[in-house]
Amino acid sequence: MSLSNHRLQTGEMMVGSTRALFMDEISSGLDTSTTFQIVKCLQQIAHLTETTIFMSLLQPSPETFNLFDDIILLSQGQIVYQGPIEHIANFFRSLGFICPERKGIAVFLQEVISQKDQEQYWADKSKPYTYVSVSQFSQHFKQFHVGEQLQNELLVPYKQTESKKSALVFKKYTVPKRELFKACFDKEWLLVKRSAVVYIAKTLQISFVAIIGATMFLRTRMHSRNEEDGGVYVGAILFALITNMFNGFPELPMTIERLPVLYKHRELLFHPTWAFTIPTILLRVPISLVESTVWTVMTYYVIGFAPEPTRFFKHFLLMFLIQQMASGLFRLNAAVCRTMTIANTAGTLVLESCFLLGGIVLPKGRIPDGWQWAYWVSPLSYGFNALTTNELLAPRWMNKLGSDNSTKLGVAILQNFGVTPDRNWFWIGATALLGLAVLFNVLFTLALAYLDGSSGPCVF
Numbered sequence: 145m146s147l148s149n150h151r152l153q154t155g156e157m158m159v160g161s162t163r164a165l166f167m168d169e170i171s172s173g174l175d176t177s178t179t180f181q182i183v184k185c186l187q188q189i190a191h192l193t194e195t196t197i198f199m200s201l202l203q204p205s206p207e208t209f210n211l212f213d214d215i216i217l218l219s220q221g222q223i224v225y226q227g228p229i230e231h232i233a234n235f236f237r238s239l240g241f242i243c244p245e246r247k248g249i250a251v252f253l254q255e256v257i258s259q260k261d262q263e264q265y266w267a268d269k270s271k272p273y274t275y276v277s278v279s280q281f282s283q284h285f286k287q288f289h290v291g292e293q294l295q296n297e298l299l300v301p302y303k304q305t306e307s308k309k310s311a312l313v314f315k316k317y318t319v320p321k322r323e324l325f326k327a328c329f330d331k332e333w334l335l336v337k338r339s340a341v342v343y344i345a346k347t348l349q350i351s352f353v354a355i356i357g358a359t360m361f362l363r364t365r366m367h368s369r370n371e372e373d374g375g376v377y378v379g380a381i382l383f384a385l386i387t388n389m390f391n392g393f394p395e396l397p398m399t400i401e402r403l404p405v406l407y408k409h410r411e412l413l414f415h416p417t418w419a420f421t422i423p424t425i426l427l428r429v430p431i432s433l434v435e436s437t438v439w440t441v442m443t444y445y446v447i448g449f450a451p452e453p454t455r456f457f458k459h460f461l462l463m464f465l466i467q468q469m470a471s472g473l474f475r476l477n478a479a480v481c482r483t484m485t486i487a488n489t490a491g492t493l494v495l496e497s498c499f500l501l502g503g504i505v506l507p508k509g510r511i512p513d514g515w516q517w518a519y520w521v522s523p524l525s526y527g528f529n530a531l532t533t534n535e536l537l538a539p540r541w542m543n544k545l546g547s548d549n550s551t552k553l554g555v556a557i558l559q560n561f562g563v564t565p566d567r568n569w570f571w572i573g574a575t576a577l578l579g580l581a582v583l584f585n586v587l588f589t590l591a592l593a594y595l596d597g598s599s600g601p602c603v604f
Contacts, residue, residue, distance in 0.1 A: 167199040176205045187211045201250075209250045219257045222282045227290035235288050239276060240268035257281060316413060324415040325422070332423040336431075342394070343431050347438060350391055354439050357383050358446035369544055374536060374557035380447050381531045382504060384439070385524065388463050389495075391435060392470030395428075396487055399478035407597030417593035425585050428471060436464040450538030458534050458570060465577035466527050472584030473523070479591035498522045503529070507562025523580050530573025532563050 171179040190197045215232050217224040225232050243252040255261035266273040285291040361380040440460040481487035502524030511519055519525050536554035546556030555565040
């Protein structure tokens with residue numbers, strides 16, 4: 145295990161409502177200098193926070209050994225010594241065993257209780273050496289002044305009212321929630337900066353797709369506005385809707401990759417779940433604004449949508465809300481499914497249902513009556529209706545009649561695609577997309593807070 149993992153895991157154990165730490169062989173794979181630094185840090189934390197740290201080490205250096213306040217020496221399931229570190233050498237000296245000057249005290253303690261190595265430390269020349277067993281050491285310790293004091297302390301009845309409050313935890317989170325939120329926000333911001341290449345790649349990707357889409361639907365001039373032209377523009381709207389919908393897909397693998405660490409922190413009560421999800425959501429908003437701006441600027445006027453500035457900004461707002469809704473949907477999918485295999489399967493099912501029942505594959509009027517309710521559940525129906533009404537109710541479409549010479553051209557095109565020609569649909573669609581984005585992110589938070597994480601991948 146690398147040094148960084150040692151430090152990370154040690155830091156994780158120190159965070160949260162912890163008053164006692166049990167650490168087994170934390171020096172494995174570390175050099176003596178690093179072990180000394182870690183134990184020195186833990187010693188300071190124990191003294192400053194009045195925390196109990198119970199640690200086992202294999203042959204620590206003398207410098208590391210001297211950092212401990214108390215020592216418990218175990219052998220064959222029996223306590224050979226338990227008490228202050230400054231008295232342990234005197235205990236063995238009272239039995240005739242002395243640690244040589246150049247011998248590490250930790251090595252001495254391990255060998256003096258071993259039948260094979262014990263004789264070399266015998267220093268009482270007045271009598272011949274005889275092996276002192278672990279049981280004999282344990283009995284002698286009970287008569288040693290440290291052992292007698294320990295026995296007297298254990299005989300005192302426990303009184304809960306007189307116990308120190310620092311020994312117990314009375315709050316679920318010992319740090320104020322505002323500080324926890326700030327720490328999570330700073331951590332998330334650091335991760336965003338470290339993953340900047342991912343977001344730059346996403347921006348370049350949507351820019352490349354925007355160039356392809358703008359040139360495929362290049363119609364800066366229309367010699368004749370008719371229903372066929374309207375169908376092309378609806379196709380461009382569908383392309384924009386689908387592209388920005390799938391722009392949120394990277395949230396799925398990125399969220400699943402972080403789930404094991406999140407579940408670990410949740411179980412250790414590092415912070416409430418919302419302290420993780422809110423910074424994650426908020427810090428994606430500026431990124432989505434940039435991507436929505438790039439898409440709208442590169443496609444809107446090149447494709448030849450309605451030239452009014454107000455419609456340009458409405459189109460931009462809808463692109464942004466679609467991205468936010470999609471990001472929330474993919475995050476929710478990741479939190480519920482918890483593995484990429486299940487998430488890909490369930491995600492495909494959800495997306496196919498949204499496309500099939502959202503008035504895109506089939507107009508609303510042709511959806512069977514038994515599935516009409518799903519049309520109002522599909523997020524894509526609101527985005528599609530809002531985008532098409534924003535475009536086709538523009539003056540250039542409403543100033544001309546359709547093929548029947550009685551219906552406004554824009555209204556006729558909307559009716560052909562099963563969209564109600566109502567100007568309020570822009571605000572209805574925008575409000576619905578915003579509400580769905582909030583709903584998906586709230587469900588995402590609840591899923592992370594209450595679903596069992598054991599079924600997810602167990603990697604760190």
